[in-house]
Every structure is written in structure tokens, then in C-alpha cells.
Amino acid sequence: MADRPYLALAAAQVRSQASYRLSFWLDMAGNLVVLSADLLALLVMFQVTDDLGGFTRPQVLVMFGITAVAFSLADLAVGNIERIRVYVRTGTLDTVLVRPLGVLGQLLAVDFSIRRLSRIVYGSVILGVALHLAGISWTPGKVLLLAVALVSGALFFSAVFVATATVAFWWIESGELGNIVTYGGRDFTSYPLPIYGAWFRRLFGFVLGLGFISYYPALVLLGEPDPVGLPAWTGWAAPLTGPLAAVVAALIWRTGVRHYRSTGS
Amino acid sequence: MRGPSRLAVDLTLLARLDWLAVRLPLTGLALALTRLALRLAVARLRVSGLALTLRLARLSGLALARSRLAWSLRLTRLTGLTRLTESRLAGALRRAAVAGLARRRPVLRSLRRLPVTRPHTGLSRLTVTGLAGLSGAGLADTGLAGLSRTLRLPGALRSAAVAGLARRRPVLRSLRRLPVRGLRSTGRELARRELSLRAVAGLGEAGCRMLVLTGLRRLPLVVRLTWMLPVPVRAGLPARRERLRRPGGPGRERSWWGGLAARLRIGVLLGLARSGHLRPRRGRRASPSWDVRTGPVVGALDGHATPREDRVAGGPAKSAVPPLSDDDRVTPAGREDAVATGGYGVPNVTATVARVPFRNFSEVVGRFGxxxxxxxxxxxxxxxxxxxxxxxxxxxxxxxxxxxxxxxxxxxxxxxxxxxxxxxxxxxxxxxxxxxxxxxxxxxxxxxxxxxxxxxxxxxxxxxxxxxxxxxxxxxxxxxxxxxxxxxxxxxxxxxxxxxxxxxxxxxxxxxxxxxxxxxxxxxxxxxxxxxxxxxxxxxxxxxxxxxxxxxxxxxxxxxxxxxxxxxxxxxxxxxxxxxxxxxxxxxxxxxxxxxxxxxxxxxxxxxxxxxxxxxxxxxxxxxxxxx
Known part of the structure; x- marks a missing residue:
């Protein structure tokens, strides 16, 4: 199997992280704590109001849950690509480039951090509870759509992670700029689209495609019409954006790697 | 913390037993029983294990021992004995408070539960002093803590008043609870009250506002004091001034020159207070000299004021940080092996250097800037x-x-x-x-x-x-x-x-x-x-x-x-x-x-x-x- 070297690298990472056991479990717990801040903030909002943009608490929680699972999956798989800034600045990317393996794959495997697994568990619990509370009339099609939407969402977020990290090839000190679309994108998709202003919604929801991750699949699951006005089949077509984004991100990544100039020291 | 509530209970018990010791008929059996009970109480205090509690127990034990020594005096000076013990207790309490280990509530509750009867009028004083110390602790002001270390009432009141700037309520309440009428009868007590009032007056406006608020103004003496008080306070006491002008009012008899002398003294006190010279004298320890017989001025100055010359001439410039003692220096820990102590000719290393001494304010600000x-x-x-x-x-x-x-x-x-x-x-x-x-x-x-x-x-x-x-x-x-x-x-x-x-x-x-x-x-x-x-x-x-x-x-x-x-x-x-x-x-x-x-x-x-x-x-x- 062609991926075996990557798996070996990732497994080595997992073993090394698990060797400091207390630290490992503390990190797992800490990840949960940080994540629950978002959930608590959402719940506090619903203390004050009964609906957000025309959606009830369980309905918003479904969107929140889909986003949480998709984002956690992407974060587990490629979240550490953010560290590429360090590699570019220090020039250690050279060592990765000379190896007879894919650059992206190596970086992901080397920085794989298993402790983010707890976030996926956490997101799944939220999603499960939300789906239960929302009282959805399940059909086989909807189950399939949910599964595909989660995978597609994870793909989409991964693409966003990779694409924003590529900026480091041109602008090393880009700082938190990438957070706009990664963590900002997560927050954006956690809430229903109609609450946003028209230009903001169009820019982030449709041009960047963040609206298709959780909002439209959730609409289909909940059986609600779209207040924004797109036809009902949008939800069924939404998962297509995931692979599309992945292709775009791959192109950007290739361009970026070709533009890599080492530090020269 | 389990300590304070336990402390409160023990203190109450102790005080009750002490009270019993005073009250019981003088039979040998009763005395022995009381002693036993007292020892048990002290032992209970010891059990609770805190260092503070131990210290308290030791102090209380001391007081009790003294009270047993003073047993023969008891026949003649019953109240004196009580006060001796009380002042010990008060000192212990105050220390506890200053140490900040005793929370306010439990101590207050225990103080309230102390049996207040006529021979125990001194207990309200205890309350005041205790409170003063507590407020001082609350302020975390060592100067105040030092101030309240003396057992004198005026000092305590003054610190109470100072502390009252931050936390007025408890002090005021305690002042209100001072039994005014009962004390007025004896001349000596009255003199002490006068002294305390002057001490309060010595604070200037802040303290004077307290006078208006407390009910102590009922005393005719205060009416006399109002002549020396600032305008806002006087405005708060119009009725009292009327009373002063009325001949044959309930004022205490005093010759005209006595009144003048008093005014002069109060003026001195006010001036001292305003110029910030009313300070605790260093190194003065708590003593059971509860009986203030000295004159008002002496009483206020003794142990509280330091002449300016002393302060100015007192050695080198103050350092913002006290000089390092040996404990403060970080030396290589553990065994004194060769590498740590001079293996390469390197002596013990001081990890923290001495700080730049404090010379003046603008220098500090400049450095910070x-x-x-x-x-x-x-x-x-x-x-x-x-x-x-x-x-x-x-x-x-x-x-x-x-x-x-x-x-x-x-x-x-x-x-x-x-x-x-x-x-x-x-x-x-x-x-x-x-x-x-x-x-x-x-x-x-x-x-x-x-x-x-x-x-x-x-x-x-x-x-x-x-x-x-x-x-x-x-x-x-x-x-x-x-x-x-x-x-x-x-x-x-x-x-x-x-x-x-x-x-x-x-x-x-x-x-x-x-x-x-x-x-x-x-x-x-x-x-x-x-x-x-x-x-x-x-x-x-x-x-x-x-x-x-x-x-x-x-x-x-x-x-x-x-x-x-x-x-x-x-x-x-x-x-x-x-x-x-x-x-x-x-x-x-x-x-x-x-x-x-x-x-x-x-x-x-x-x-x-x-x-x-x-x-x-x-x-x-x-x-x-x-x-x-």
C-alpha cells in the first residue's frame, strides 16, 4: 500500500504523544473545555431569545453539530498544517522536499496529533443530541445525506486549512490571517445563514461556499424551506462543494510549493 | 477553612468559663473545676492544629494563668481581673485578625455571643478593638495593624476610625453599642471616653463625620469638642451647640481654664493628625495596661507619634525593598557538592540581585516610563x-x-x-x-x-x-x-x-x-x-x-x-x-x-x-x- 510510510509516520507520532500519559489526557480534556466555550455561548444566546434567524434551538444545534464534527475531522487530519509557517521560516521544509514522498502527506503525518480525537467525539455527541431533539423524520436518503455532508464538510474545511496555510509561502508573517476562514468559517457555519447581512452572506456563504457545509444539508434534514430563497434541491447538491474545494486547494498548494524559496542559511 | 468557626466556638467557651470563674462562689471545689474546664478548653484549642490557634491558645492560657495568680486580688478588684483577661483575649483576637487568618464573620459572632453584663462593660471595648484590628487586616495596611497593636482604647478607636474610611459599617455599629449611660457614672470612665473622642477628633474631618454618625455626640463633652471641629461637622450638630449655650446644661463641671487647656490640646492633636504625625511607635508590644490614666495629650502621643526629627535623622534612605536576608538568596539547593559550591572557583550564586534603592518618586516613574x-x-x-x-x-x-x-x-x-x-x-x-x-x-x-x-x-x-x-x-x-x-x-x-x-x-x-x-x-x-x-x-x-x-x-x-x-x-x-x-x-x-x-x-x-x-x-x- 502506497500510504504505508505515512501511516508509519503518523503512528510514530501517536506513540510519542501517548508516552506522556498525564499530559496526553490533560490535553484531551483541555480540548473539550475549549470547544465547550462555543457551545455554551450558543446556549446563552438562546437564554435571551427563542429563535435565531427563524430557527429554534435544536435546529441551530443541528447546524452547530454538523459543523463541529466536520471541523474536528478536518482539524484532526490537517489542522497542524498551520505549522508550515515555522517550517518555511526556519527552512526545515528542505528536508521534507528531498524525501521521495509527497510533501503534504509527510507534513500531515509528522504533525499528526491524536489528542484532537476528543473533539470529534464531543462534536458527535452534540450532533446526536441535536438530531434527537429536532425530531427529524428519517428516510434512508437523509441518513445518506448526513453521512456524505459530514465527510464533504470535513473535506471542505481541510481544503480551507491547506489553502490558508499555503499563504505562508509568500507571506511568512501572515499571523492569524488564516483564522478568518478557518476558525471564522467554523463560527460562520455554526449559525444559520439568514442571520447574516446580505453582502456578508454572499461573500462567505456562496462565493467562498461556507454556506453549503452545514446550513443547506441541515435544511433538508429538518425539512425546512430556505428563507434565503434557494431551491430545495440545494441541500442535496451541497456536498459536491467538498471535493470541489479540495481540488482548488490542491491547485493552490502545488503553486505554493513551487514558489518555495529556502532561507539560504 | 475549618479554622475560624472552630476558633469562634472555642473562644466563646473560653470566655464563658472565664466569666464563670469570676462569678462562682469562692469555694475550692468550684475553683478546681473551673481550672480543669479551662485547661480542657485550652487543650481543645490546641487540638485544632493551626499555628494561629496554637498561638491563640498560648496567649489565652497565659491570660488564665495570670488570672489565677491574681486570684488574691480578685476579692478587691473583681472587674480589674476581668479586664486583664479580656485585654489578653482582645490582644489575641486582634492578632488573629491582623494575621488575616480569622475571617470576620465568625469572630464577630463569637464576640457577640460573649456575655455582656454590667461588670463586663469592657467587652464592648474588646469588640471595638477587635473590630479595629479586623478592619486593619482587611485593609492589609501594616501601619494600621501596628497602630491597633497597642491595647489602648484611643488607639483602637483611632484605627477603627481610620479603617472606617474604608469599611464604616461594622465600626460604627460597634461604637453605637458602647453603653453610654452606664459608663457616664464613673468619672474615670468618662475621662477615658473623652480621651477616645479626642482621639477620634484628632483624625480631622473623616473621623469627625463618624462622631456625627455614631450617637456618641450625646455626650456633652462632644458638644465642647465641636468648637474645635471643622465646619461641616458642626453643621451636623446644631442642636448640641444650642445646648452648650444654655446655662446649666448637662455638661460636666469644668473650670474655664480647664476648657481652654482642653481646646489647646485638641488643637494640637488635630494639627498632628493633619500633618500625618500620628503614627504608631515601632516595637511597642501589646500590654495589659488597659487603664489609661495619662492625660489626653500624652495618651494620644505616647506610643503613636514620632517626632519629625527622629524620623528624618533615622539612618540612611529607605529602600523600597527591604535588604535581602540570607533566606532570600537563592543558593544551590541540596548537598554542598563540589560543583555547586566552588568546584570551578565559583562560590554560591545569588540568583536575585539587590534592587535599585528607592531614592525619589520621579526616578521610579521615569524608569517605569x-x-x-x-x-x-x-x-x-x-x-x-x-x-x-x-x-x-x-x-x-x-x-x-x-x-x-x-x-x-x-x-x-x-x-x-x-x-x-x-x-x-x-x-x-x-x-x-x-x-x-x-x-x-x-x-x-x-x-x-x-x-x-x-x-x-x-x-x-x-x-x-x-x-x-x-x-x-x-x-x-x-x-x-x-x-x-x-x-x-x-x-x-x-x-x-x-x-x-x-x-x-x-x-x-x-x-x-x-x-x-x-x-x-x-x-x-x-x-x-x-x-x-x-x-x-x-x-x-x-x-x-x-x-x-x-x-x-x-x-x-x-x-x-x-x-x-x-x-x-x-x-x-x-x-x-x-x-x-x-x-x-x-x-x-x-x-x-x-x-x-x-x-x-x-x-x-x-x-x-x-x-x-x-x-x-x-x-x-x-x-x-x-x-x-
Whole structure:
């Protein structure tokens, strides 16, 4: 199997992280704590109001849950690509480039951090509870759509992670700029689209495609019409954006790697 | 802590037994029984194990021993014996209070439960002195603690009055409980009361306001004192002045020259108080000399005032930090092996250098300013990062705005905020995020981990001061470049609410400054965990969670249930981080009001700076630099 070297690298990472056991479990717990801040903030909002943009608490929680699972999956798989800034600045990317393996794959495997697994568990619990509370009339099609939407969402977020990290090839000190679309994108998709202003919604929801991750699949699951006005089949077509984004991100990544100039020291 | 309540119970028991010892008929059996009971009580005190409790027990035991020695005197001076014991107890109590180990409530309760009867009028004095000490402890003012160390009533009252500036209520209540009529009968007690009043009067306006408030003004003596008191107080006592002018009033008999002398003395006291010369004399220990027979002036000066010449001529310039004792120096710990102590001709290393001595105020300010300027320049070089942060802040500002707009969509109001105020809240929060810098400061922790922190200790400046000054410089820079842009963007897109009142501007700036200090201290404490843990990811994550969620960044804290919100405000520093300046500047109409908010921030800033200093000192003693 062609991926075996990557798996070996990732497994080595997992073993090394698990060797400091207390630290490992503390990190797992800490990840949960940080994540629950978002959930608590959402719940506090619903203390004050009964609906957000025309959606009830369980309905918003479904969107929140889909986003949480998709984002956690992407974060587990490629979240550490953010560290590429360090590699570019220090020039250690050279060592990765000379190896007879894919650059992206190596970086992901080397920085794989298993402790983010707890976030996926956490997101799944939220999603499960939300789906239960929302009282959805399940059909086989909807189950399939949910599964595909989660995978597609994870793909989409991964693409966003990779694409924003590529900026480091041109602008090393880009700082938190990438957070706009990664963590900002997560927050954006956690809430229903109609609450946003028209230009903001169009820019982030449709041009960047963040609206298709959780909002439209959730609409289909909940059986609600779209207040924004797109036809009902949008939800069924939404998962297509995931692979599309992945292709775009791959192109950007290739361009970026070709533009890599080492530090020269 | 289990200690205080246990302490209270034991003290009550002790006092009761003491009272019994005084009251019981003089049979040998009763005496023996009482002694046994007293010993048991003391033993119980010892059992509870705290060092303080032990000290208390020892003190009380001493008092009881003395009371047994004074047994023969008891027949003639019954009340004297009681007072002796009481004053011992009071001293012990006060020490407990000053040590800050005894919480206020239990002690007060125990004091209230003490049997107050006629021969025990001294107990109210005990209450006053105890309270004075307690308030002193509350103020954490060593000067005050020293002041209340003497057992004299005037001193105690004076410290009570001084402490009353901060916490007036308990002191006032205790003063009101002084049995006025019962004491008036005996001349000696009256003289003491007069003395205490003068002591209070010696405080000037602040103390005099207390006089008006306490009911003590009923005494004719006070009416005489009013001649010497400032105008506002006199205005509060018009009826008493009338009474003074009326011939044959209930005033105490006193010749005209006696009155003049009294006025002169009070004038001297007032002058001393205003010039700040009423200070505790160092090294005076608590003594059972409860009986104040000395004249008023002597009584007030003795043990409290130091002539100016003494102070000025008293040795070299004061150092801001006491000179290092041997304990303060960090020497290589453990065995004295060759490498640690001079294997290469290197003697024991002092890890902390002596600080620059305090010479004058402007020098200190200048040094602080220079450090702040360094911080300013240092962060001014990260322009690209600042730009990226600005863009991020703007994006999240939009996100949170739309969410909060959706929350308030139905009614146009949410938890007392109008829509405009909500938007102002969000965008001010985004602007201030970079100013207070909630996240991303791991400098100290990194330096501790790498061992570079030693460099901080070798500087002739306390590490905390250096970091604080630099952080304030950084915050000043952030105010210039990171505060305004999000607000400008938001006012173009949404339209924000400008402050209606003029005083919001200075108050808002003060609030921002305080929130920077509070935030810095929190970050410092989180970072300082690395002194003990090395890996401080745990505290850091907790800080990330609490600061964002409870600080008012994600949502206004007023969205929370009322009791929870108040608990957060009073019991945690988090609302002082962002919620406080945001509420002040967006002029939120509900509780707590802007002045209370700033007050709370002041309180937390002071407390946290103290905590940082304490932590730093402890850490300097235990620091082991990694590697060689």
C-alpha cells in the first residue's frame, strides 16, 4: 500500500504523544473545555431569545453539530498544517522536499496529533443530541445525506486549512490571517445563514461556499424551506462543494510549493 | 477553612468559663473545676492544629494563668481581673485578625455571643478593638495593624476610625453599642471616653463625620469638642451647640481654664493628625495596661507619634525593598557538592540581585516610563502581524454582530442593551481584544522553561515591574493602531452609539487601563504556573476558556442569570477584563453602574498585583534553572 510510510509516520507520532500519559489526557480534556466555550455561548444566546434567524434551538444545534464534527475531522487530519509557517521560516521544509514522498502527506503525518480525537467525539455527541431533539423524520436518503455532508464538510474545511496555510509561502508573517476562514468559517457555519447581512452572506456563504457545509444539508434534514430563497434541491447538491474545494486547494498548494524559496542559511 | 468557626466556638467557651470563674462562689471545689474546664478548653484549642490557634491558645492560657495568680486580688478588684483577661483575649483576637487568618464573620459572632453584663462593660471595648484590628487586616495596611497593636482604647478607636474610611459599617455599629449611660457614672470612665473622642477628633474631618454618625455626640463633652471641629461637622450638630449655650446644661463641671487647656490640646492633636504625625511607635508590644490614666495629650502621643526629627535623622534612605536576608538568596539547593559550591572557583550564586534603592518618586516613574517605551517600540516592529490581527478582529466582529443582531431581532432589545449598544459592545470588544491581549502571551512561561528567566532576576528591577511596564507600553501601542480601525469599519457599516455623557471618556480610559492591568496579572499568574509545572498547557487552556467566555467577549454577561452574573463580577476577575470597559463605554444602563464597575476593577487590579508579587517571590526561592 502506497500510504504505508505515512501511516508509519503518523503512528510514530501517536506513540510519542501517548508516552506522556498525564499530559496526553490533560490535553484531551483541555480540548473539550475549549470547544465547550462555543457551545455554551450558543446556549446563552438562546437564554435571551427563542429563535435565531427563524430557527429554534435544536435546529441551530443541528447546524452547530454538523459543523463541529466536520471541523474536528478536518482539524484532526490537517489542522497542524498551520505549522508550515515555522517550517518555511526556519527552512526545515528542505528536508521534507528531498524525501521521495509527497510533501503534504509527510507534513500531515509528522504533525499528526491524536489528542484532537476528543473533539470529534464531543462534536458527535452534540450532533446526536441535536438530531434527537429536532425530531427529524428519517428516510434512508437523509441518513445518506448526513453521512456524505459530514465527510464533504470535513473535506471542505481541510481544503480551507491547506489553502490558508499555503499563504505562508509568500507571506511568512501572515499571523492569524488564516483564522478568518478557518476558525471564522467554523463560527460562520455554526449559525444559520439568514442571520447574516446580505453582502456578508454572499461573500462567505456562496462565493467562498461556507454556506453549503452545514446550513443547506441541515435544511433538508429538518425539512425546512430556505428563507434565503434557494431551491430545495440545494441541500442535496451541497456536498459536491467538498471535493470541489479540495481540488482548488490542491491547485493552490502545488503553486505554493513551487514558489518555495529556502532561507539560504 | 475549618479554622475560624472552630476558633469562634472555642473562644466563646473560653470566655464563658472565664466569666464563670469570676462569678462562682469562692469555694475550692468550684475553683478546681473551673481550672480543669479551662485547661480542657485550652487543650481543645490546641487540638485544632493551626499555628494561629496554637498561638491563640498560648496567649489565652497565659491570660488564665495570670488570672489565677491574681486570684488574691480578685476579692478587691473583681472587674480589674476581668479586664486583664479580656485585654489578653482582645490582644489575641486582634492578632488573629491582623494575621488575616480569622475571617470576620465568625469572630464577630463569637464576640457577640460573649456575655455582656454590667461588670463586663469592657467587652464592648474588646469588640471595638477587635473590630479595629479586623478592619486593619482587611485593609492589609501594616501601619494600621501596628497602630491597633497597642491595647489602648484611643488607639483602637483611632484605627477603627481610620479603617472606617474604608469599611464604616461594622465600626460604627460597634461604637453605637458602647453603653453610654452606664459608663457616664464613673468619672474615670468618662475621662477615658473623652480621651477616645479626642482621639477620634484628632483624625480631622473623616473621623469627625463618624462622631456625627455614631450617637456618641450625646455626650456633652462632644458638644465642647465641636468648637474645635471643622465646619461641616458642626453643621451636623446644631442642636448640641444650642445646648452648650444654655446655662446649666448637662455638661460636666469644668473650670474655664480647664476648657481652654482642653481646646489647646485638641488643637494640637488635630494639627498632628493633619500633618500625618500620628503614627504608631515601632516595637511597642501589646500590654495589659488597659487603664489609661495619662492625660489626653500624652495618651494620644505616647506610643503613636514620632517626632519629625527622629524620623528624618533615622539612618540612611529607605529602600523600597527591604535588604535581602540570607533566606532570600537563592543558593544551590541540596548537598554542598563540589560543583555547586566552588568546584570551578565559583562560590554560591545569588540568583536575585539587590534592587535599585528607592531614592525619589520621579526616578521610579521615569524608569517605569522607559520600560514602557521599550515595550511600545518592541511591538511596533510587528506591523504585518498587527495588520493580520486587525483583519481577523474585523471578521469576527462581523460574525458576532450578526449573531447578536439576530438575538435582539424580535424586540430590538436584549438584556437591557439596545441594538446600537449591542453593536458597540461587540466592536469595542474586538478593538480592545488587541489592547488587553487576552491570548497569545507565553513569554514568561517560555523563558521559565528555557531558563532565560534568570536574566530577569539579574536585573536591578523586579521582574513583575519590568513585564508590567512593557505590557503597558504594548497596550499603548495597541490603543493607537488596533483599537480604532474595527470601530471605524463598524461605524461605516452599522452605525455605533457614541457615548452620551462627557465623563464616559475619562472613565472609559481608566477602565481600559485597569482592564489591561488585570489582564496582564492574570496572564502573568497563568504563565508563572510554569515555575512549578514547567508545562503549563493546562492552566493556559483554562485561561483561554474562562477569559473568552466569562470575560464578555462572546456575549454580554448580562445574558446570564442575575445571580450567576453577580457572582462572576464579585468573585472572579474575568468581567473586569472586557465586560467592564465595554459596559462603561457603551453606557449600559443596568447594574452595576460605571463607578461600581471601575471600583471593582480597581479592587481586582490591586489584589492581582499583590498576588503576582507574592507568586514571583515564592517562585524566586524555588526556581531551578533547567540545564547548565
Amino acid at each position: 522607559a520600560l514602557a517605551a521599550i515595550g511600545f517600540r518592541r511591538y511596533a516592529t510587528y506591523r504585518q502581524a498587527a495588520l493580520a490581527s486587525l483583519a481577523t478582529n474585523t471578521m469576527f466582529g462581523f460574525l458576532r454582530s450578526y449573531v447578536l443582531l439576530a438575538v435582539s431581532a424580535g424586540t430590538g432589545m436584549a438584556a437591557g442593551y439596545s441594538t446600537e449598544q449591542l453593536l458597540t459592545f461587540v466592536w469595542l470588544g474586538q478593538g480592545l481584544l488587541g489592547v488587553v491581549q487576552l491570548w497569545g502571551w507565553t513569554e514568561l512561561a517560555d523563558r521559565i522553561r528555557s531558563g532565560d528567566v534568570v536574566m530577569d532576576l539579574l536585573r536591578p528591577q523586579r521582574a513583575l515591574t519590568t513585564y508590567l511596564a512593557q505590557d503597558l507600553g504594548r497596550a499603548g501601542l495597541a490603543m493607537l493602531i488596533r483599537f480604532a480601525p474595527p470601530l471605524i469599519v463598524a461605524s461605516l457599516v452599522f452605525g455605533l452609539a457614541a457615548p452620551q455623557h462627557l465623563w464616559t471618556y475619562p472613565l472609559g480610559l481608566l477602565s481600559i487601563l485597569l482592564s489591561v492591568v488585570v489582564c496582564f496579572c492574570c496572564r502573568y499568574l497563568v504563565n508563572a504556573c510554569a515555575y512549578w509545572l514547567l508545562d503549563n498547557r493546562g492552566p493556559m487552556m483554562l485561561w483561554l476558556f474562562c477569559s473568552g467566555l466569562l470575560g464578555g467577549l462572546y456575549f454580554p454577561l448580562h445574558f446570564l442569570p442575575e445571580p450567576l452574573m453577580w457572582t462572576l463580577w464579585v468573585a472572579t476577575p474575568f468581567p473586569s477584563l472586557l465586560q467592564a470597559p465595554l459596559d462603561v463605554i457603551s453606557e449600559y444602563a443596568g447594574q452595576p453602574g460605571p463607578f461600581l464597575i471601575v471600583g471593582l476593577q480597581l479592587w481586582w487590579a490591586g489584589l492581582l498585583i499583590g498576588a503576582c508579587e507574592l507568586v514571583q517571590r515564592r517562585a524566586e526561592r524555588k526556581l531551578v534553572v533547567q540545564g547548565g
